[in-house]
Amino acid sequence: MNDTPGWASPGSAPSDGHEPGTSGPAEPTARPDAAQPAQQPENNPQDADSKWSQEQPPPGQWSAPTGAAAPGQTPPPPPPGPGWGTQPPAGPPGGYSPPPGWGGGYGGWGGPPPAAKPGVIPLRPLGVGEILDGAVSTMRTYWRTVLGISLTVAVVTEVLVILLQGFVLNDSAGTEALNDPSASADELTHALGETMLGTTVVFLISLIGTVAATALLTTVTSRAVLGRPVTTGEAWRDARPQVPRLFGLIFLLLLITFGVLAVGALPGILVAAAGSNGGGLALAILGILGAGVVALWLMIRFSLASPALMLEKQSIVKSMSRSTKLVRGSWWRVLGIQLLAGIIANIVAAIVVLPFTFLAAALSGEGVGGFVNGTGDLGWTFLIISGIGSVIGSMITFPITAGVTVLLYIDQRIRREALDLELARAAGVQDYGSRPTPGS
Template identity: 25%
Template sequence: MPRPLAKGQRVCSPAVSLPPSDLRPLALGEIVDRAATFWRQHFRPLLILSMGFNLLTYILSKVLQLTLQGSPLIQASQGGGGDLAELGAAVFRLMLTMGGVLLGSLWLYYLNTLVVARYVVPTQLGDTVRLGDCVQRALKRLGTFTGAYLLSLGWGVGTLLLLSVPGGLLVGVGALLVARPDGASLRIVGLSLIAIGSILLGLGMLGALLWYLLRFCLLGSVVAMEDASAWRSFRRSGALLSGRVEPGFTGRVPVRAMILVTVVSIILIAVSILCGLPALILQLIYRNPDNPAVSLAPQSLLIPAELLQVMGQAVFNPLGLVVYATLYLDMRVRREGLDLERRLDAAS
C-alpha cells in the first residue's frame, strides 16, 4: 500500500493516479509541441501567474531608464561638460543601478519560472492545482530559492571571468603597445589587438550569458517540485542537465537543452521586438536633434507603449517557462523512471 500523503503534499507526490497525458520519454519536437499545447490550453492561468513578474521587471527597467535620463553623463554628452569627479561618481552610481536592475530582473525571471513550474508539472501529471498554491509554494521556498540563485550567480561570474581572459589579455597587450612611443607600427599592431580582443571579449560575455541561462534553466523547477536545500537544489539542477540520455549528438542532455533554449529565445526575442515597435517609434519621433541617442518622448505616451510590450511578454513568456518545466519532467522520466514509478503506484 502506498504511504498516505501529508497535508499539502499532494501536488508534489508522484504517488497519484496516472495522468491522462502520455507520460513517457519525449523527443525534442514533442517537448516543444506538448509545451505549446499546454500553453494554449492553460493560457489564462499562465498569464495570471506571469503578469505580476513582468510588471515588476518593467518597473525596474523604468527606474534604470529614468536614471539614465537624469544622469550627468547625458549632460556631458550634450556638451555640458562637468567636473571629472562628479562624472566618475555618476559612472559608479550608474554601474550600481544597472547591476541591481539586471540582478533583480534575473531573480524575478527565475522566481517566475518557479511559480509556473509549480503549476505546469503537477497539472501534466494529472493533479488539480490552485494558482494560490503556486504562489504559496514560492513564498515558502523563497529563502532556498534565493540561496540557490546566489550560488548560480557565483558560478556564472566565475564562468564570465574565465571566458573573458583571452579577450582581456589581448586588449591589455594592445593597450600597452599603443601607449609605447616606439613608432607607428607598434601602434597599428596594438590597435589591431585591441579590436580583436574586444570582439573576443564580447563573444566571451555572450557565451557566459548563454551558458548561464542553459545551465540553470531547470533551477526554478527543481526548487518548485523538490524539498531540498539551496545547495542541493543548485547541484540537482546541474545533474539533471548533464550526461547523455540517447545515442547520437542530440542524445547529450546539454545539446538537447541548448536547442530548446535557442528555440525559446528566438520566439521570445521576436515577440519582444514586435511588441516593442510602438515604443521604439515614439523614441525615434521624439529624439533629441542635438543628441540622437537621447529621446524626448513624453512619458504619457511612452508608458502606454511600453506597457503594450509588457503585455506581449506576459502573454508569450510562459511558453518558454512551460518548455523548461516539460524538460524537467522529461528528465525525471528518463533518468529516474518516473513514468514506471507512477504505473507501479497506480497498480498497487
C-alpha cells in the first residue's frame, strides 16, 4: 500500500509500534518475572534495555495479551470498519490540489482542463459547429479587414462581369432562338454555343475573384486563430508570393475535373458518331454521371490543397499531396462540412441577392414577367441593380467558404499532426500541453 499521506491504511505505518508486514500489536521483547519487584532501578538503564523493548506502544492503543484491558487503562477503541476515515470535501485524498481549470471533488472531476483559445477557435480537434462559428467569428471580429477584402474583390469582379454582359454577351437574337420552338438546328447550335461561351467567361472571371479572395482571407483566418489582427496590406504582402501558384492550382483542378467528365462522356460520343444517336446519348449521360462521382471524389481529396499551398508555402503538386494525406480517412466528414458551409453561404447570399434581382427586373423594360419568362432584355438597369446584390452576396460567401476551408485544414492537422502545440507556442500560451491528465 502506498504510504503517501492520505493513502496509507490504518496499522500499516511503522510508527504504530511494529515492523511493516507484521500483524497484531507489538509486545515487549522480554517480560519481567512475577517475583521481581514491580519497580525497576532508575539508575540502571542497561537492565531496563535487556528486559523491555525501547519502542513502547503509545498508551491506549494496545491491549493485554489476554484481550482484557490493562489496569488503569481505558479499553481500546473498536477496530475501524469499512469506510474508515473521511475524504476532504473539495478534493482528492492526501490534500492533493487539482490543477486550475479542473473540476473539484474526488471522483467528480470535470476531466482535462479546457483547451486554450487565444483566437476564434479552441486549440483542440473541432466540431462542425465550432468550424462554422470560427468562420463567422473571424468575419465578425476582424470585419474591417475581412469585409474590406471581400468588398474590393467582389466590386472588381462584378464590374468586369457587368461590362462583359452589357457590351459583349447581351445577344437578344441568341436568347430568342433558344426560346423559339420553330428555330432551326443551326440557330439553336449557334445560340447554345454563345450562351456556353458567355457562361464560361463569367465563370472564369468569378473564379479569379474567388481565388484572390481565398488567398487573402486564408492569411486573415490563420492570424485570427492566434488572436492576432492583420491589415489588408499585411495579408496581401504575405499572400502575394503564393498567388501565382494558387491560380495554377485552381486551373489544374478545373482541368482534372473537365478531363474526367470528358473521359466519361467519350464512349457515348463515339457511339453517337457511329450512327446510334439514342444509344450514344444514353451512354454519354451514364458516363457523365459516373465521371461526376469520380470528379467529386477527387475534388474533396484536393479540397485542402489551397490552404496547404498558402500557409505551408508549398508547390502545387506538394500541396495536392498534403491535401490527400489530410483528407485520407475523413473524406465523408470533409465533404459534409464543405457541403454544409456551401449551402449556408448560398442560402444567406440568395436571401440578399433575390430582392435586388426582382427589383432590377421590375425596373427593367418588360418587368418581372419578362424576367420570369426569360424574354426580358438584360439592360443596364437590370445589370447594375442585380450587380449590387451580387456584390453584397459575395461579401458574405467569400469569408464563410474561405474561413471554413482554412479551419477545416487546421482541424485535420490538429487531429493528425498535433498542430495545436505549434499554434499554442506561436500564440504565446504558457505551459500548453504540460498539465497532467487523469490517470497519468
